[in-house]
Amino acid sequence: MRPQDVIRKKRDGLSLSREEIDFFIEGVTNGRIADYQVSALLMAIYLNGMNEVEQQALTEAMLKSGNILDFSDIPKPKADKHSTGGVGDKTSIIIAPLVAACGVCVPMISGRGLGHTGGTLDKLESIPGYRVALSASEFKTVLEKVGYAMAGQTAELAPADKKMYALRDATATVEAIPLIVASIISKKGAAGLDAMIIDVKVGNGAFMRQEDRARALAHALVSTGNSCGIKTRALLTDMNQPLGGAVGNSLEVEECINILRGEANEAAAPVLELSLELSAHMLVLANVDKTIEAARQRLQGVLDSGKALECLQSNIEAQGGDPRVCDAPGDFLPLVSETVKVESPRSGFITKVDTTEIGHAIAAIGGGRVRIEDTVDPTVGFTSDLKLGDQIRAGDAIGTVYCADTAAAAEAARRIQAAYHVSDEAPAKLKLVKEIINK
Amino acid sequence: MRPQDVIRKKRDGLSLSREEIDFFIEGVTNGRIADYQVSALLMAIYLNGMNEVEQQALTEAMLKSGNILDFSDIPKPKADKHSTGGVGDKTSIIIAPLVAACGVCVPMISGRGLGHTGGTLDKLESIPGYRVALSASEFKTVLEKVGYAMAGQTAELAPADKKMYALRDATATVEAIPLIVASIISKKGAAGLDAMIIDVKVGNGAFMRQEDRARALAHALVSTGNSCGIKTRALLTDMNQPLGGAVGNSLEVEECINILRGEANEAAAPVLELSLELSAHMLVLANVDKTIEAARQRLQGVLDSGKALECLQSNIEAQGGDPRVCDAPGDFLPLVSETVKVESPRSGFITKVDTTEIGHAIAAIGGGRVRIEDTVDPTVGFTSDLKLGDQIRAGDAIGTVYCADTAAAAEAARRIQAAYHVSDEAPAKLKLVKEIINK
Numbered sequence: 001m002r003p004q005d006v007i008r009k010k011r012d013g014l015s016l017s018r019e020e021i022d023f024f025i026e027g028v029t030n031g032r033i034a035d036y037q038v039s040a041l042l043m044a045i046y047l048n049g050m051n052e053v054e055q056q057a058l059t060e061a062m063l064k065s066g067n068i069l070d071f072s073d074i075p076k077p078k079a080d081k082h083s084t085g086g087v088g089d090k091t092s093i094i095i096a097p098l099v100a101a102c103g104v105c106v107p108m109i110s111g112r113g114l115g116h117t118g119g120t121l122d123k124l125e126s127i128p129g130y131r132v133a134l135s136a137s138e139f140k141t142v143l144e145k146v147g148y149a150m151a152g153q154t155a156e157l158a159p160a161d162k163k164m165y166a167l168r169d170a171t172a173t174v175e176a177i178p179l180i181v182a183s184i185i186s187k188k189g190a191a192g193l194d195a196m197i198i199d200v201k202v203g204n205g206a207f208m209r210q211e212d213r214a215r216a217l218a219h220a221l222v223s224t225g226n227s228c229g230i231k232t233r234a235l236l237t238d239m240n241q242p243l244g245g246a247v248g249n250s251l252e253v254e255e256c257i258n259i260l261r262g263e264a265n266e267a268a269a270p271v272l273e274l275s276l277e278l279s280a281h282m283l284v285l286a287n288v289d290k291t292i293e294a295a296r297q298r299l300q301g302v303l304d305s306g307k308a309l310e311c312l313q314s315n316i317e318a319q320g321g322d323p324r325v326c327d328a329p330g331d332f333l334p335l336v337s338e339t340v341k342v343e344s345p346r347s348g349f350i351t352k353v354d355t356t357e358i359g360h361a362i363a364a365i366g367g368g369r370v371r372i373e374d375t376v377d378p379t380v381g382f383t384s385d386l387k388l389g390d391q392i393r394a395g396d397a398i399g400t401v402y403c404a405d406t407a408a409a410a411e412a413a414r415r416i417q418a419a420y421h422v423s424d425e426a427p428a429k430l431k432l433v434k435e436i437i438n439k
Numbered sequence: 440m441r442p443q444d445v446i447r448k449k450r451d452g453l454s455l456s457r458e459e460i461d462f463f464i465e466g467v468t469n470g471r472i473a474d475y476q477v478s479a480l481l482m483a484i485y486l487n488g489m490n491e492v493e494q495q496a497l498t499e500a501m502l503k504s505g506n507i508l509d510f511s512d513i514p515k516p517k518a519d520k521h522s523t524g525g526v527g528d529k530t531s532i533i534i535a536p537l538v539a540a541c542g543v544c545v546p547m548i549s550g551r552g553l554g555h556t557g558g559t560l561d562k563l564e565s566i567p568g569y570r571v572a573l574s575a576s577e578f579k580t581v582l583e584k585v586g587y588a589m590a591g592q593t594a595e596l597a598p599a600d601k602k603m604y605a606l607r608d609a610t611a612t613v614e615a616i617p618l619i620v621a622s623i624i625s626k627k628g629a630a631g632l633d634a635m636i637i638d639v640k641v642g643n644g645a646f647m648r649q650e651d652r653a654r655a656l657a658h659a660l661v662s663t664g665n666s667c668g669i670k671t672r673a674l675l676t677d678m679n680q681p682l683g684g685a686v687g688n689s690l691e692v693e694e695c696i697n698i699l700r701g702e703a704n705e706a707a708a709p710v711l712e713l714s715l716e717l718s719a720h721m722l723v724l725a726n727v728d729k730t731i732e733a734a735r736q737r738l739q740g741v742l743d744s745g746k747a748l749e750c751l752q753s754n755i756e757a758q759g760g761d762p763r764v765c766d767a768p769g770d771f772l773p774l775v776s777e778t779v780k781v782e783s784p785r786s787g788f789i790t791k792v793d794t795t796e797i798g799h800a801i802a803a804i805g806g807g808r809v810r811i812e813d814t815v816d817p818t819v820g821f822t823s824d825l826k827l828g829d830q831i832r833a834g835d836a837i838g839t840v841y842c843a844d845t846a847a848a849a850e851a852a853r854r855i856q857a858a859y860h861v862s863d864e865a866p867a868k869l870k871l872v873k874e875i876i877n878k
Contacts, residue, residue, distance in 0.1 A: 008611035011485060039475035040610035043482035046450060171479035172447035 003027060003037040010044040018057040025061035029160045035167060042164065042173040050178035055220060056227050058178060062186035063228065065160035069107065069136065069192045074144060076105040077286035078192060081278050082184055083199040084217070085117040086206050087359040088242035091199065092120045092150075093256040094275040095282070097311035100147030101302040102279075102295075104286050107143055107191045108150050109157065113368045113376065114169070116205070116359025118249065121152050122368075126250040126333055126378035130321035142318045147311060150319065158186045169372065175207060181220045185228055195231040195285035197278050198222070202434065203240035205355025211236070211434070218437040226439070231285045236435040237274060241353040241388050244271035248367045248381015248402060250333040257329040260309040267385045270432055276300070277433055335402070336379045340409040342398040342416050350390050350398075351427045354419035358382065361415035362401075365408040379404060382416060389427055442466060442476040449483040457496040464500035468599045474606060481603065481612040489617035494659060495666050497617060501625035502667065504599035508546065508575065508631045513583060515544040516725035517631060520717055521623055522638040523656070524556040525645050526798040527681035530638065531559045531589075532695040533714040534721070536750035539586030540741040541718075543725050546582055546630045547589050548596065552807045552815065553608070555644070555798025557691065560591050561807075565689040565772055565817035569760035581757045586750060589758065597625045608811065614646060620659045624667055634670040634724035636717050637661070641873065642679035644794025650675070650873070657876040665878070670724045675874040676713060680792040680827050683710035687806045687820015687841065689772045696768040699748040706824045709871055715739070716872055774841070775818045779848040781837040781855050789829050789837075791860035797821065800854035801840075804847040818843060821855060828866055 006020045016024075024041065027033030050058065071078055081095050096106045110132075113119035121132045134142065134151040142149035153162060161183050168174045188196055198221050201207070202214035218234035225232025245267025246255040258264040259272050280295035289295035302308045313326040325332040363370055367380035384399030386392060398420050403409035445459045455463075463480065466472030489497065510517055520534050535545045549571075552558035560571045573581065573590040581588035592601060600622050607613045627635055637660050640646070641653035657673035664671025684706025685694040697703040698711050719734035728734035741747045752765040764771040802809055806819035823838030825831060837859050842848035 004609055004611045007482075011482065011611050034474070034609065036474040036478035036606055037610055040478040040482045040612065043446075043450065043479045044486070047483070047486045167475055170443055170473065171476055172443045172450050173479065 003033045007037060007041045007044060010041060010048055013048045015051055016054050021054065021057045022061050025058070025065055025160045028163055029065040038164065039167050039171045039173070042168055042171060042176070042179065045178055046173045046176040052223065055178050055181060055224055059182040059185045059189070059224050059228060062158055062160045062182050063189040065186075066158050066190060067136070067156040068190050069157070071105060071107060071140065071143065071192050074105050076103060077194050077288065078105045078107060079195040079197070079282045079286040080106055080108055080188055080191065080193050081197045081199065081282060082188060084180070084201050084207055086201040086239040086243060087116060087118070087355050088244050088247045088252065089118065089201070089239075090123060090244065090252040090256050090271060091275040091278060093123060093253065094259055094271065095279050096148040096150065097260065097308045097315065098275065098279045098299055098302060099282050101307040101311045102283055102288055102298055104147070104282065104288060105143060106148035107139070107193070108148060109153055109187055109191050110150055111152070113363070114372060116356045116363060116368070118247070118252065118359075118368060120150065122376045123249045123252050124150055126253050127316055127321040127325050128332060128334070130316060131319050134319070142315065146315045146318050148315060150315070153187060158190045161186050177217050177220050180217060181224050184221060185224050185230070188225070189228045189230060193230045195282060196225055197281045197285060198225070198232065198234040199274070199278055200234050200236050201239035202236055203238055203355065205242065205359065206239035215435070215437070219439070222437055222439055233281050233285055234437040235278060235281065235433050236437065238430050238432050238434060239355060240430055241355055242358060242384070243274065244268045245385060246381060246383050247358060247362055249376060249378040250335050251381035251383060251402065254329040254333055254335070257312070257326055260303070260312055262304070265385065274432055334379050336404045338402070338404050338406050338409065340401045340403070340406060340413045342401060342413045344392045344394055344396050344398050344420070344422055345417065346422050347393045348391070348422040348424050349426045350386055350388055350392060350420055351423045351425070352421035353388060357419040358416055361412040361419070365403050365405065365412045382412070388430060392422060442472045446476060446480045446483060449480060449487055452487045454490055455493050460493065460496045461500050464497070464504055464599045467602055468504040477603065478606050478610045478612070481607055481610060481615070481618065484617055485612045485615040491662065494617050494620060494663055498621040498624045498628070498663050498667060501597055501599045501621050502628040504625075505597050505629060506575070506595040507629050508596070510544060510546060510579065510582065510631050513544050515542060516633050516727065517544045517546060518634040518636070518721045518725040519545055519547055519627055519630065519632050520636045520638065520721060521627060523619070523640050523646055525640040525678040525682060526555060526557070526794050527683050527686045527691065528557065528640070528678075529562060529683065529691040529695055529710060530714040530717060532562060532692065533698055533710065534718050535587040535589065536699065536747045536754065537714065537718045537738055537741060538721050540746040540750045541722055541727055541737055543586070543721065543727060544582060545587035546578070546632070547587060548592055548626055548630050549589055550591070552802070553811060555795045555802060555807070557686070557688065557798075557807060559589065561815045562688045562691050563589055565692050566755055566760040566764050567771060567773070569755060570758050573758070581754065585753045585757050587754060589754070592626060596629045600625050616656050616659050619656060620663050623660060624663050624669070627664070628667045628669060632669050634721060635664055636720045636724065637664070637671065637673040638713070638717055639673050639675050640678035641675055642677055642794065644681065644798065645678035654874070654876070658878070661876055661878055672720055672724055673876040674717060674720065674872055675876065677869050677871050677873060678794060679869055680794055681797060681823070682713065683707045684824060685820060685822050686797060686801055688815060688817040689774050690820035690822055690841065693768045693772055693774070696751070696765055699742070699751055700765075701742070704824065706826075713871055773818050775843045777841070777843050777845050777848065779840045779842070779845060779852045781840060781852045783831045783833055783835050783837050783859070783861055784856065785861050786832045787830070787861040787863050788865040789825055789827055789831060789859055790862045790864070790866045792827060793858035796858040797855055800851040800858070804842050804844065804851045821851070827869060831861060
């Protein structure tokens, strides 16, 4: 078998056999297939797609390309959440302790921010001392002790995915459904999960802007996840505005801690709402509760009792971070006092928020990564108390940009101001959870 | 501008601007764009195509990626022929001296064989001492002295094409019309031509098996060539059987010399017929003759007078080969006496020849290249006196395989025997020149 023969088949719109897919992924993993051949196949898959059988074979081949974590001696159901990414999307930091506090083991493999989206690992690293580069044994120790652990993908876990992801980013083949599905499920499968909830974002701040594309992705993720032996469900959720009141690493961690402390402002409400919904589905998938309603009650219990906050604090301590951040987030997180107000140029209703642009504006001044090799400034961010449909008067604050470099902050404020559309008529209400996808 | 943004545009089926194409080809040439990005773009071009404006911009960018040969001080029209490749296609070796003997300067940049097709450079190298790796100044010296010169593409000539061609071969993106056109015309344009005839092969031994695809390629070549300032015409010619009586490097050179000596057998007739047609069009395009008929007469003159043979002999001498090969080809070419007869298993008419399979059978035993790095055995080959429609009796010879390794020869003979289909009904006659394409 030659790589170009496999490429030719997909180029011509034919289905690849399991043997051909295994051959290719093995070649990616051991380096025998050149990067330029991999990227040609990626583009052919992008343009010609894959059927369900191919999708399954691709995912399994990538899953088996590296080590598979074995947590079978932890006597709890294992579950995780994955989000396709958005702006201000910080629910992992809340969901992991919530669900762990309910007796589920959550081995969470997370990512870094790139482009307009943030990443859980970057957010957690704003906590002084917090380490996300855990060895497999450290990861397991934290998991056993705390109930959840947060780490980045190691070289041993789904290495084919790691190589292919870097190539996809450089070759405009990121948004292909079969490649997204294989990438997500292979990593999750390698973490030895029983259940998984997937938050498929849809809207102008998501990778999938069209609802039909997002729905197709959700179905593919659920069916492939289930075929790999992971009980999988997806929620289609709105990403037409930043989730919650904060965008930016330290500010988002602060918002999460405040939520778990029961001290969050009104702007943070959607973060908690979505976190509880995703967590409730995880508890049901993990057989902890029979109904979503029972799961919601259990979650509200661990939230109100402070057990979830305690769980977060234990995790922070176990991963080397300063646990006092949970007692007084404002005192221990790196935050700056330099701010620039984003003013509304006119009176009216907020009818549209160009969410991707907000992500880019914050990334451009150091709050995220423009290129994969960039470092992130945890202090940079944006907060807003306003949502789509809210009323505002000319000159009032849409929100606040945080950045020690006030010239940069002013530039970000200008971009964010332009990203908020204010008009005379109130827009229709958007539902946060649009659809639940079970198959 | 980033490479992935250009890739994304073509991936989405949009047209690339001249600036984007220039940026990409410059990046290919200076190595700043990674091979894996180039191959992703190649696949996107393969699947989404290019319009005429893009085709033109791509060709010009590749043409300008290296040196352009300047023969303006040679006071003759400059013309060349290009073939899209087939089995037994040796017309270059006849056309160059024929046309040069008529006063046209022929700077011929040729290629090597790969897969089922042979290459002019490999054929010429069967002549003892013949050198095809000429420096630019050597090439010009031969051109001035003889009227034509034959060489391979150097690193300085259309280097972007050289890099892209290697990638196309490894990524199943060879057969894309915009890429084929840009590759051919950029090389020919860099050789400073006034006129060019293109032999677009169609049939089961050609890259283009379907006539509509071959015609589309011919139109694209002619229109792009003309837009680049080269008077270009294409002939659509049949490749449903090997051209002439010989396949294999030494055997094909022998056939060519015999044709120019006027001593060829009947099986060689189509080689001469096609060479004269292509040459006649070259003379008309180069303004040597006003009509094809006049050009044919002129060509017949230099053939009958021996001037064309003399021209071949001067070229061989000028490029380091043994000129005595023209006096007694059988004595000076590397030929073997070990042969295996290919028998017809039944009586009937030859109704179909799987031409590609013949090319592969000969390449597999050393007569061509399976991989680009293979060396070629000039002695290996196949001869046949039979054409499509000819009658044969069971047990009679379809032809003869030449190879010092008679076990290998027997294997090739077996494959070739299966490639000849013999049935009871005579097939319809095929025209050698199917169509002339002027725009």
